[in-house]
Structures are given as C-alpha cells and as structure tokens.
Amino acid sequence: MAEAAAVVAESLAGYRARAARAVLEQVVLPGEELLLPEQEDGEGPGGAGERPLRLNAGARSRRRVVCGPGLRRCGDRLLVTKCGRLRHKEPGSGNDGGVYWVDSQQKRYVPVKGDHVIGIVTAKSGDIFKVDVGGSEPASLSYLAFEGATKRNRPNVQVGDLIYGQFVVANKDMEPEMVCIDSCGRANGMGVIGQDGLLFKVTLGLIRRLLASDCEILQEVGKLYPLEIVFGMNGRIWVKAKTIQQTLILANILEACEHMTADQRKQIFSRLAES
Amino acid sequence: MKETPLSNCERRFLLRAIEEKKRLDGRQTYDYRNIKISFGTDYGCCIVELGKTRVLGQVSCELVSPKLNRATEGILFFNLELSQMAAPAFEPGRQSDLLVKLNRLLERCLRNSKCIDTESLCVVAGEKVWQIRVDLHLLNHDGNIIDAASIAAIVALCHFRRPDVSVQGDEVTLYTLEERDPVPLSIHHMPICVSFAFFQQGTYLLVDPNEREERVMDGLLVIAMNKHREICTIQSSCGIMLLKDQVLRCSKIAGVKVAEITELIQKALENDQKVRKEGGKFGFAESIANQRITAFRMEKAPIDTSDVEEKAEEIISEAEPPSEVVSKPVLWTPGTAQIGEGIENSWGDLEDSEKEDEDEGGSDEAIILDSIKMDTGEVSNIGSQDAPIVLSDSEEEEMIILEPDKNRKKIRTQTISATQVKAPSKKPVKKRKKKRAAN
Numbered sequence: 001m002a003e004a005a006a007v008v009a010e011s012l013a014g015y016r017a018r019a020a021r022a023v024l025e026q027v028v029l030p031g032e033e034l035l036l037p038e039q040e041d042g043e044g045p046g047g048a049g050e051r052p053l054r055l056n057a058g059a060r061s062r063r064r065v066v067c068g069p070g071l072r073r074c075g076d077r078l079l080v081t082k083c084g085r086l087r088h089k090e091p092g093s094g095n096d097g098g099v100y101w102v103d104s105q106q107k108r109y110v111p112v113k114g115d116h117v118i119g120i121v122t123a124k125s126g127d128i129f130k131v132d133v134g135g136s137e138p139a140s141l142s143y144l145a146f147e148g149a150t151k152r153n154r155p156n157v158q159v160g161d162l163i164y165g166q167f168v169v170a171n172k173d174m175e176p177e178m179v180c181i182d183s184c185g186r187a188n189g190m191g192v193i194g195q196d197g198l199l200f201k202v203t204l205g206l207i208r209r210l211l212a213s214d215c216e217i218l219q220e221v222g223k224l225y226p227l228e229i230v231f232g233m234n235g236r237i238w239v240k241a242k243t244i245q246q247t248l249i250l251a252n253i254l255e256a257c258e259h260m261t262a263d264q265r266k267q268i269f270s271r272l273a274e275s
Numbered sequence: 276m277k278e279t280p281l282s283n284c285e286r287r288f289l290l291r292a293i294e295e296k297k298r299l300d301g302r303q304t305y306d307y308r309n310i311k312i313s314f315g316t317d318y319g320c321c322i323v324e325l326g327k328t329r330v331l332g333q334v335s336c337e338l339v340s341p342k343l344n345r346a347t348e349g350i351l352f353f354n355l356e357l358s359q360m361a362a363p364a365f366e367p368g369r370q371s372d373l374l375v376k377l378n379r380l381l382e383r384c385l386r387n388s389k390c391i392d393t394e395s396l397c398v399v400a401g402e403k404v405w406q407i408r409v410d411l412h413l414l415n416h417d418g419n420i421i422d423a424a425s426i427a428a429i430v431a432l433c434h435f436r437r438p439d440v441s442v443q444g445d446e447v448t449l450y451t452l453e454e455r456d457p458v459p460l461s462i463h464h465m466p467i468c469v470s471f472a473f474f475q476q477g478t479y480l481l482v483d484p485n486e487r488e489e490r491v492m493d494g495l496l497v498i499a500m501n502k503h504r505e506i507c508t509i510q511s512s513c514g515i516m517l518l519k520d521q522v523l524r525c526s527k528i529a530g531v532k533v534a535e536i537t538e539l540i541q542k543a544l545e546n547d548q549k550v551r552k553e554g555g556k557f558g559f560a561e562s563i564a565n566q567r568i569t570a571f572r573m574e575k576a577p578i579d580t581s582d583v584e585e586k587a588e589e590i591i592s593e594a595e596p597p598s599e600v601v602s603k604p605v606l607w608t609p610g611t612a613q614i615g616e617g618i619e620n621s622w623g624d625l626e627d628s629e630k631e632d633e634d635e636g637g638s639d640e641a642i643i644l645d646s647i648k649m650d651t652g653e654v655s656n657i658g659s660q661d662a663p664i665v666l667s668d669s670e671e672e673e674m675i676i677l678e679p680d681k682n683r684k685k686i687r688t689q690t691i692s693a694t695q696v697k698a699p700s701k702k703p704v705k706k707r708k709k710k711r712a713a714n
Contacts, residue, residue, distance in 0.1 A: 120282045132280055160283035198288045238284070244292050248299065 020078070020100055024088050028070075028102060032080040036065055036097070063091075068101025069112075082106075105205050109134040109234035111170035116190070118199070118232030119163045119178065131163055131178055134201075134234045141165060145179035147187035155192070162193035162238060164230055193230060197240030200251050204235050206258045217257050220269045221250060278364035281490050289491045293479050299487065300326075305528055307483045310536065312430055312543040318457065319435030323427040326485065327417035329361075330424050332431035333410045336438075338449070341397070341404040349396020350406040353381050355413070355424050362416040377421055380510060381411075384425055384466050384499040388507035391432065392461040398440050398447060405437060407460065418486035421497055425468035430540055433462055434547070466507040467536050469529040471496040473515055480521070482528060496522070498529040502537040 017033035028034070067073055070082035080086075084104030091098040109117075111133065119131035122138060129141040141163065146155040157163070169177035180190040210218055211231055221227070225246045230238040237254060241247045249272070257265060289299070296304060308326030315321065319334035341348060355378050357365040365371070385391070396405040409431060411424050436457035439450045472484035472492040481488060489495075494515025499508035506526060511517060605613045 120280050122280050132277075134279065136276075158283070160280065160286075162282050162284055193284070195284055195287060197284055199282055199285050244288070244295055244297060247288070248292065248297060248301075251299075252301065 017077075020086065020088070023086050025085055027084065028080045028086045029083050030081055034071070034078045034080065034086075034100075036078060036100075038063065038097075063097035065097035066099040068099050070102025070104055071100055103205065103208070105203060107201075107203050107235060109204060111135045111139065111167055111176040112233070113167050113170040115170070115233040116164065116166050116231075117178070117234040118193070118230060118236040118238055119165065119234075121157055121159050121161045121163060124157070124159060129157060129163075131165075133176070133178075133232075134236070135176060137175060139167070139176040139178045141178045141180070145181055146191060147181050147185065157192055162199060164190050164193055164232065164238075166190060193238055194228075194240065197228065197238050198247050198251050199236060199238045200255065201235050202237060202255055203258060204233070206254075207231055207233060207235055207237070210237075210254070210257075216262070217254075217265065220265070221253065224269065224272060225250065276363040278362075281487070285487065286491050289487060290474060293474050293481065293488075298481070300485065302483075304480065305482045305532075307532060307535075308485070310426070310539060312426070312540065314434060314543075314547045319431050321427060321430045321434055322414070323423050323430060325419060325423040325426070325483070327415055328419060328423045328485075329414040330420070330427040331412045331414055332424075332427035333412075334431045334435040335408050335410070336435075337406045337408070338398065338403050339406045340402060341400075346401040347397045347404075348393040349404045351386050351391060351393060352406060352408045353378065353385060353411070353428065354409070355381055355411040355420075357413045357416070357420075360415075361413040365413075365416070376512070377424065380421055380468070380497060380499075380508065381424060381428060383508045383510075384468055385409075385428055385432075388464075388466045388499070388501075390429070390462060390464050390466050390501070390507070392463060395461045399442060403447065407432075407435075407437075416486065418489045419470050419483050421468050422470050422483060425466070425499065426536060426540065429462075429465045429467065430543070432460060433465070433540070433544055435460055464501040464503065464505070465537055465540065466499045466501050467533045468497050468499045468508075469532045471498070471525050471528070473517070477515055477517055477521060480525070482532065496525055498526055500526070500529045500533045502534050504530045504533075 017035045019037070020034040021037055023034070067078065068087075070080060070084060072079050072081045080102060082102045082104040084102045087101050087103050089099040089101075111117075117133045119133040119139060119141070121129050121141075122132050123130040127143050129143065130138045131141050133139050143149060143154055143157070144151075145165075149155050163178070163180065165178040165180045166182075167176055168179050169175075180187060180192075182188045182190075209215060211233075218229075221229075225241045227246075227250060228240045229250075232238075237251075239247055239250050239254070241250055253268070253272075256268075260268070292298065298304075300308070302308070308328075309324075311324040313322050313324075315333075319332075321332050323330050323332065339350065341350065355374065357371070357374055357377075359365050359367050391407070396407065398404060409428050411427055413420055413424070436459050438452065439455040439458050441448045441450070470483060472481045472488055473479070473494040473496065474481070474492055476493055481492075484492060484495075492513070494511065494513040494517070496511045496517065497509070498506060500506050509522075509526075607613065
C-alpha cells in the first residue's frame with residue numbers, strides 16, 4: 001500500500017528523482033526527491049521511476065549518509081523539505097557518505113540540538129529560567145547549568161539578560177532545554193553576556209556564513225576595531241566595541257554584508273579603515 | 276506568538292546612543308526614514324513605505340442612506356488593521372489597545388479635521404449619500420505606524436475617483452466608468468501625522484521612531500498638521516509631562532516635515548496621473564521586478580551539435596531571398612506533389628501563397644491544400660473542380676494529416692476522392708518540419 005502511494009505521488013509530481021550528486025550547489029525545491037550515489041549506481045537512472053528507492057540497499061554498499069537540514073528521509077525515499085541550494089560535505093573516513101543539506105535563506109529559527117544560541121531571559125520561575133531564543137516556544141535553562149553553580153551558589157541572572165548557551169534537548173515534541181556548560185562542566189565561553197553592547201538580528205544564512213572557518217568578513221572586521229562579538233545560530237549577534245559609534249558601525253556593516261559581493265565589501269572596509 | 280522581549284543591553288545601548296545623538300540606522304534626530312509611495316492599478320489604492328514600515332490603503336465607495344441627524348452629509352469610515360503578517364505579536368481578530376488608539380487617532384486626524392467635503396458626497400438629501408470607506412492594512416511593522424497610516428489614508432483619498440451621478444427630477448443615474456469619467460473627491464487640505472518620541476523624561480526627542488526606539492521611549496507626541504500649519508489633532512500618550520516650549524518646538528518641526536511630505540505626495544500623485552494619461556505602465560504590480568531565480572528554469576535537453584556549423588553554412592549558401600522562389604509543383608506520383616526546392620520556407624507568408632492559389636485556380640487540388648496550411652475550412656473559398664472534395668470536410672481529413680502512414684492507407688480505401696486531395700499533403704508537411712528544425 002505504501003509503495004502504491006509512493007508511485008502515485010511520483011506520477012502526480014510528474015517528476016523523476018534526480019541524483020543528489022548531479023544537483024549539488026543547485027536550487028532544489030520542497031517535495032523534490034533525491035537519489036543518493038549508491039541508489040543511482042544500483043538501479044540506474046532509468047529504473048528509478050519503476051521501483052521504490054532504498055536507502056539501505058543491501059549490505060554491499062552500506063555507507064552512512066547524514067541528511068542535514070532541509071532533507072527528510074521518508075520511508076525509502078529522500079525528500080527535500082526546504083527551498084535552497086543543495087550542499088554536500090565530503091566524508092572524513094572511508095565508510096562515510098558525507099553530509100547532505102539544503103542551504104536556505106530564512107529568518108525563523110528552529111532549535112537544533114547542539115546549536116549555540118543567544119537567548120533573552122524572559123522569566124525566573126523556581127529553579128529554571130525561561131529563555132527566548134526566537135523559536136516557537138521559549139527554552140528552559142536550569143540555574144544549575146552554569147559553571148560553578150550549586151544549590152547555594154546561584155548564578156546572578158536577571159530578567160532581560162542575554163544568555164549564550166547550547167541546546168541539549170531540542171525536538172519537535174518537547175520543550176527545548178539549554179545549558180551554559182559543556183560536558184566537562186566548564187563554561188567554555190558560555191554564560192551571561194555583559195551588560196553593554198548591542199544585540200541585533202540577521203538572517204540564519206548570514207550567521208552560518210560568518211561562522212564558517214574560512215570567513216573573510218570576520219577577519220576584515222577584526223582589523224577595523226578591537227571588538228567583542230558573539231554569534232548565535234538563531235540569527236542573533238551581540239557586538240561590543242570601545243565606543244557606541246564603533247559598535248553601530250560594526251553592526252551596520254555586518255547587517256549589510258548579507259547582500260554584498262567580496263569586492264564591494266573590500267571597498268567599504270578600506271574606506272572605513274582610512275577614516 | 277509572543278513578542279520578542281527587549282533585552283536589558285539593547286535598552287541600555289539605545290538610550291546611551293540617543294544621549295550621544297546617534298540612531299541605529301544612522302539618521303539624525305529630526306530625520307524621517309525614506310518615504311516611498313506607489314499606486315495600484317485601480318483608483319484609490321496605494322502602498323506607503325516608511326523605511327521598512329509598510330501600509331496598504333484602499334478606498335471604496337457605496338451609496339447608502341444618510342444618518343438621520345445629518346441628512347446632507349456623506350459618510351466617511353476609516354479602518355486600520357494590524358495583520359499578523361506585519362509582526363507576529365499582533366493577534367488577528369482582536370481589538371488591541373494599540374489598534375483602538377490608532378484607529379481613533381486616524382479618525383480624529385482625517386474626519387474631524389473636515390479635510391474632505393462631506394456635503395459634496397450627498398446625492399439626494401435625506402435619501403442617498405456616498406459612503407467612503409478607507410481600509411488600511413499594515414503589511415510590515417517597523418515602528419511609527421500612525422505616520423505611515425495617515426499618509427496612506429490621505430494619498431488613497433486623493434487618488435480615489437468615485438463614479439459620476441446625475442439627478443434629474445426624481446431619477447438618479449449612476450454612470451459606469453466607461454460612460455463618464457469618474458470624479459475625484461473634493462479635498463480641502465491634507466492632514467499628516469508626525470510622531471515625536473521622548474526619552475529620559477523629555478530630555479531627548481526623536482522624530483519618526485522605529486520599532487526598537489518605540490519600545491524604549493518614555494512618551495509619544497503625535498501632531499497632525501496640514502501644509503498651512505494648521506494643527507488638526509495633537510495627542511500625547513504614555514503619560515509624559517511636557518513643557519510648553521517642547522510642544523511649540525515640536526509643532527515647528529512638524530510644520531517643516533508636513534510641508535516636505537505634502538510635496539512628496541503631490542509629486543507622486545502627479546506622476547501617477549501623467550503615466551495613466553500616457554497609457555504607460557502604472558500600479559505597483561508593474562513596478563515589482565520579476566525575481567527570476569527558478570521561475571524559468573528548464574531542464575537541459577541533449578542536442579546533437581556535431582555538424583551544426585556545416586549545416587548552417589549549407590543552408591545559408593543555398594538559401595535565396597523568398598521573393599525569388601518560384602513555386603513549381605512537382606508531381607512525384609499521381610496524387611503527390613511538392614512545391615519549391617525543399618529548402619526555402621515560404622509558407623509563413625500566407626498572402627503570397629494565396630495569390631498563387633488564385634493564379635493556378637484549382638488546376639491542381641493538392642497544391643492548393645498544401646499552400647493554405649491544411650486548413651480544410653478554407654478549401655471552400657477557392658474555386659475547385661470537384662465539388663465533393665470540398666464537402667468532405669470531415670475529421671478524417673485531419674487524421675490523414677496527423678496520423679502515420681497506415682491510417683492513410685485505410686482511408687484511401689474508404690474515400691478515394693478525399694485521399695487524392697489529402698494524401699499528397701503528407702509529404703510537404705514532413706519536409707517543412709525538417710526545414711524548421713534546420714533553421
């Protein structure tokens with residue numbers, strides 16, 4: 001029955017599944033179906049319409065492929081759920097198929113386990129804080145989840161404070177939960193963010209670009225003024241420089257970086273460096 | 276969804292920046308954000324953008340019976356809606372305090388200032404008057420809704436045209452847009468709201484606060500004024516105590532801002548009028564650029580391009596100007612004919628071929644049918660020898676053209692007269708297709 005439904009869905013779409021490798025770096029749309037390299041080898045591109053696809057087609061070529069954001073495994077099929085460019089990360093070891101994900105432009109954040117985010121404390125209730133992270137519901141943060149916190153030694157957190165933390169629980173059925181310590185119990189940069197500085201929002205795509213290990217923007221920004229900066233995966237950036245003027249300039253530059261080419265950016269940075 | 280809370284550090288930073296006379300978007304204290312006015316295709320529809328704040332205004336009219344105590348006055352109705360699309364914190368279908376406040380202020384600004392001549396909206400005293408309804412929708416919220424909404428309302432009213440009405444005795448005639456040009460409303464003046472945000476108990480003042488500035492302000496003063504510097508409405512909210520000097524200074528600033536905005540509105544209205552008169556493109560639907568990322572994306576189709584250049588050269592070298600083409604029918608077998616050399620494509624210009632038809636005057640049926648694009652309907656127009664052929668205007672003929680050879684044989688056995696005419700058409704059609712492909 002499920003197979004029949006799959007075939008119907010396919011014929012309705014009027015669209016044959018495309019090989020994931022063929023559409024790398026190209027735009028994919030929600031509802032599209034992708035074929036992983038093993039599947040195209042095993043069945044050939046012609047046979048794709050006839051038989052339902054298998055993610056685990058026998059033991060001969062079982063490789064771990066990770067479906068990142070924007071992709072969903074639906075039975076034996078791999079479906080696209082977001083609109084954007086398909087990306088792939090090469091595997092580290094031999095028995096690894098790498099990671100596929102869709103790089104989409106969006107502003108709405110959906111909590112993901114392990115993400116580092118900036119939250120705003122909205123309420124203190126008993127032994128937990130409610131933290132707004134821009135998701136559909138506030139995350140909870142235990143007062144014990146700070147470095148060095150004990151039942152007697154409570155952290156000094158006020159309503160309205162900024163928290164830099166990490167998700168330990170984030171799924172669609174449960175309230176997300178944050179902590180400000182790593183697995184060793186160290187703060188590791190997390191905790192309450194200072195009282196000065198400016199918080200502003202950018203798109204999630206820009207945050208990912210800024211956090212990439214080879215990000216030029218950040219290096220160029222660092223040359224301008226001495227600054228403190230925190231990036232949250234939820235699209236929030238906190239920045240602090242020596243003066244208000246500098247902080248404002250940095251915030252506006254980072255916001256503008258979204259739609260600038262590398263050349264335009266260099267021009268602006270050189271002009272700023274002169275002034 | 277709940278509003279994103281404002282963090283302490285944002286609040287502190289904003290206040291400190293205001294103390295240093297700096298604003299987040301680099302404006303000066305008395306600067307407005309960019310105002311953009313665009314019109315819809317219909318009269319009375321506009322979108323006003325104030326920075327990122329965006330309001331859609333739409334005016335509509337209706338003939339209704341007047342209020343009892345004002346028998347000779349038309350009715351004006353204003354309605355502002357804060358949709359959830361503008362900001363997730365707005366709840367649909369609920370009259371929030373903010374919404375009530377804004378609606379009330381708009382009414383005071385536009386209706387109570389008598390900027391529109393309501394008596395001119397009367398058709399028959401005590402029986403029929405025009406009801407003008409102004410619907411305003413907030414499309415995006417980035418602070419200062421009231422200024423954007425008041426501009427959108429007055430622009431939409433200025434832009435609006437109501438259908439013309441004539442009264443002769445007891446008879447009222449309503450003319451459609453085609454019968455008579457619609458008439459504009461008579462507008463005495465254009466009141467425009469200007470908002471002032473106060474910080475630190477009135478120490479600092481900002482014009483046109485954006486969303487974040489609105490959240491940290493201590494008080495708000497809205498002054499509605501027209502370009503003659505007549506104050507239409509003044510309202511101070513958030514419970515702040517203001518000095519007389521402050522209010523006077525604000526009214527001076529408002530006068531300058533209102534003059535600027537009025538000029539902008541008039542320019543926008545004139546532009547739209549001009550474009551409409553010239554019959555150019557107007558309305559915001561036209562001004563939105565097509566962002567073609569994937570809309571026209573096509574799959575790649577494999578094409579054999581191995582000898583394209585040779586083929587193209589061959590065609591060019593052998594091609595002749597179409598005027599020199601002499602169509603000589605070549606009879607291959609009885610019932611099969613061909614026109615031309617098989618390279619030049621001359622069937623696009625129908626007029627030429629029809630002339631030829633008339634010249635040849637039905638000497639050969641096959642050629643005639645061939646040259647008039649297989650249109651069986653036209654066969655009857657041309658004088659032909661065989662009457663039955665003309666009458667055989669059936670579906671079979673079309674099938675002969677479209678279907679492969681086996682059908683042709685079948686039909687040939689059925690109607691000999693028809694096949695004699697239709698069968699030859701098969702070949703030339705094929706040839707043409709080839710030619711097109713080559714071109």
